[in-house]
Amino acid sequence: MRLNGSSNGATRSSALWGKPSKGERSSAIWGKGGRAIALLVLSAVVLGAPMAAGAGRSSQSHDLRVRAYLSPGLLEQAQSAPNATFDVIVQGSPGEPSTAVASDVHSARSSDPGRGVGVRDRFRAVSGVAAQLTGRQILRLARRSDITAITSDAPVVLSGYASTQRWPYAARFQNLWDEPAAATAPTIAIVDSGIQASREADFGGRVVAQVNLASIQPNSPGDGRGHGTFVAALAASERASRAGGSPGSKLVSIDVMDDNGMAMTRDVIAAADWILRYKDLYNIRVANFSLHSASPASVFFDPLDQAVERLWFNGVTVVAAAGNYAVDGSASGVTFAPGNDPFVITVGAADLDGSIGTADDFAAPWSAWGSTLDGFAKPEIGAAGRHLIASVPPNATLLTERPDAVRPNTTMELSGTSFAAPIVAAAAAQVLARHPGWTPDQVKGALMVAARDTPSATLGSLGVGMVDAAAAAAVVNPPNPNAALNAFVAPAGDGTGPVFDTASWANVAQSDASWASASWSSASWSSASWASASWSSASWASASWASASWASASWSSASWASASWASASWADNADGELGISGELIGPSELIELGIGG
Ligand SMILES: [Ca+2]
Numbered sequence: 001m002r003l004n005g006s007s008n009g010a011t012r013s014s015a016l017w018g019k020p021s022k023g024e025r026s027s028a029i030w031g032k033g034g035r036a037i038a039l040l041v042l043s044a045v046v047l048g049a050p051m052a053a054g055a056g057r058s059s060q061s062h063d064l065r066v067r068a069y070l071s072p073g074l075l076e077q078a079q080s081a082p083n084a085t086f087d088v089i090v091q092g093s094p095g096e097p098s099t100a101v102a103s104d105v106h107s108a109r110s111s112d113p114g115r116g117v118g119v120r121d122r123f124r125a126v127s128g129v130a131a132q133l134t135g136r137q138i139l140r141l142a143r144r145s146d147i148t149a150i151t152s153d154a155p156v157v158l159s160g161y162a163s164t165q166r167w168p169y170a171a172r173f174q175n176l177w178d179e180p181a182a183a184t185a186p187t188i189a190i191v192d193s194g195i196q197a198s199r200e201a202d203f204g205g206r207v208v209a210q211v212n213l214a215s216i217q218p219n220s221p222g223d224g225r226g227h228g229t230f231v232a233a234l235a236a237s238e239r240a241s242r243a244g245g246s247p248g249s250k251l252v253s254i255d256v257m258d259d260n261g262m263a264m265t266r267d268v269i270a271a272a273d274w275i276l277r278y279k280d281l282y283n284i285r286v287a288n289f290s291l292h293s294a295s296p297a298s299v300f301f302d303p304l305d306q307a308v309e310r311l312w313f314n315g316v317t318v319v320a321a322a323g324n325y326a327v328d329g330s331a332s333g334v335t336f337a338p339g340n341d342p343f344v345i346t347v348g349a350a351d352l353d354g355s356i357g358t359a360d361d362f363a364a365p366w367s368a369w370g371s372t373l374d375g376f377a378k379p380e381i382g383a384a385g386r387h388l389i390a391s392v393p394p395n396a397t398l399l400t401e402r403p404d405a406v407r408p409n410t411t412m413e414l415s416g417t418s419f420a421a422p423i424v425a426a427a428a429a430q431v432l433a434r435h436p437g438w439t440p441d442q443v444k445g446a447l448m449v450a451a452r453d454t455p456s457a458t459l460g461s462l463g464v465g466m467v468d469a470a471a472a473a474a475v476v477n478p479p480n481p482n483a484a485l486n487a488f489v490a491p492a493g494d495g496t497g498p499v500f501d502t503a504s505w506a507n508v509a510q511s512d513a514s515w516a517s518a519s520w521s522s523a524s525w526s527s528a529s530w531a532s533a534s535w536s537s538a539s540w541a542s543a544s545w546a547s548a549s550w551a552s553a554s555w556s557s558a559s560w561a562s563a564s565w566a567s568a569s570w571a572d573n574a575d576g577e578l579g580i581s582g583e584l585i586g587p588s589e590l591i592e593l594g595i596g597g
């Protein structure tokens with residue numbers, strides 16, 4: 001991965017300048033709203049300093065007392081504008097603690113007071129600090145023998161597979177992107193509002209099939225809504241500086257949603273049928289459903305659950321959004337298909353809280369979680385779901401409906417479990433790229449056992465924790481989270497393959513509340529960073545199951561068969577979510593990750 005210098009405007013205050021508290025997205029130093037100056041990502045000049053050293057000599061000839069390497073032009077700028085402020089990275093000798101470099105900066109500021117905030121961040125991976133200094137302070141520092149380089153902390157454009165956003169690094173896609181295996185990732189089916197396949201910069205020629213199953217009008221060709229393109233871009237965009245999780249995956253667009261965000265249950269079931277029929281032709285191994293039905297459902301009766309189970313048993317890993325209907329972080333239950341299905345992977349939306357690490361991550365307050373009506377704990381896993389930026393078509397109705405969320409170059413900044421789901425779908429594709437023979441159960445096991453702990457999140461709100469694509473891809477022998485369920489998967493009477501025998505399961509579950517523990521008996525779970533014991537005891541709750549799923553009279557078939565899904569039932573717009581111009585990766589984070597080094 002290379003870093004190229006460029007100016008790429010950013011308008012967001014960053015965690016570089018202070019750790020924001022939960023729910024408070026402004027910088028502790030800049031105050032609410034921040035300054036309209038931000039450091040997007042680290043200047044290439046810093047990381048390329050040894051190679052570029054020759055280029056610096058000519059400028060240093062203007063001032064022989066300068067001992068440190070300076071970015072080309074920085075010496076002249078500092079000399080001509082000694083009172084102006086510059087955003088720079090100051091590096092000390094290798095092995096010197098960053099605190100010593102910080103002391104040098106403080107000393108220079110004491111000797112030559114001026115504007116600028118001084119040290120913004122001390123690095124751990126390298127000896128150095130990010131700082132805002134005056135030209136005069138820079139010249140003073142440059143004469144010190146223990147300062148090796150002062151370089152511009154300018155925004156850059158990342159080339160190759162990379163992102164200016166934080167979420168791919170939080171989910172640890174960066175080391176997978178460029179591996180040869182990533183190019184063999186399977187096709188992901190996006191069951192949504194369509195995909196703007198002509199968006200070459202995002203999708204190249206990788207949208208290999210587009211099918212329109214929407215029975216509601218108006219439904220423009222491609223993606224009249226914008227939701228599906230956004231989801232697909234998060235899963236598999238190859239766009240410079242905005243890569244999706246699995247840019248090597250091909251995409252199949254199954255359009256079930258009209259331009260106003262409406263869909264019919266029957267169309268979504270038809271989408272599952274289509275995938276089942278054509279999965280081998282297009283190598284579809286992952287299907288993403290960033291949507292849910294509008295009627296609460298039990299796996300006993302819901303046809304959409306049965307449809308996604310059929311996919312699962314036939315080798316297609318199904319990923320579903322949990323939904324956006326929790327209130328203030330309280331358990332909402334996960335009561336709608338397909339996210340309520342115990343076999344599939346249901347995804348909650350996390351707030352990254354301004355950092356790549358998961359120690360501060362918490363569930364977005366609207367991210368649905370809790371028990372299904374059948375007693376299963378959902379979601380299984382979390383992924384970033386707030387302030388994500390991705391492409392939408394220029395004619396998307398979302399653009400006109402959500403003007404506050406519009407960003408440059410026909411992109412939007414959106415929040416929702418809809419957008420956490422494709423991150424996990426991409427991680428599943430990356431796992432399958434390295435283990436093409438794995439079943440959906442194995443993929444789910446790898447993703448769950450490798451998830452990172454979220455000690456700041458309410459227990460269960462993000463399942464076992466945050467998705468870690470690299471760790472999941474490295475799992476060798478995944479435990480099976482569906483082991484207990486699989487005892488009730490049997491061949492269908494019509495010879496069409498396995499089905500979940502809900503009646504047999506219910507008989508056992510009714511008499512033995514510990515039936516689910518078989519899923520968690522594998523010793524492999526003990527290698528997880530999260531507490532497998534607590535998930536084991538919570539993964540199935542007989543109490544909620546007993547009270548709800550047996551009232552079969554309430555599962556009137558009429559409640560689902562003809563229901564249309566209002567846009568509110570699509571997890572596309574976490575209400576009241578204010579834009580902050582994205583959750584962008586910061587220079588110090590890239591240094592910590594060793595990117596470009
Ligand atoms: Ca559509």
Ligand SMILES: [Ca+2]
Binds near residue numbers: 352356
């Ligand atoms: Ca974080």
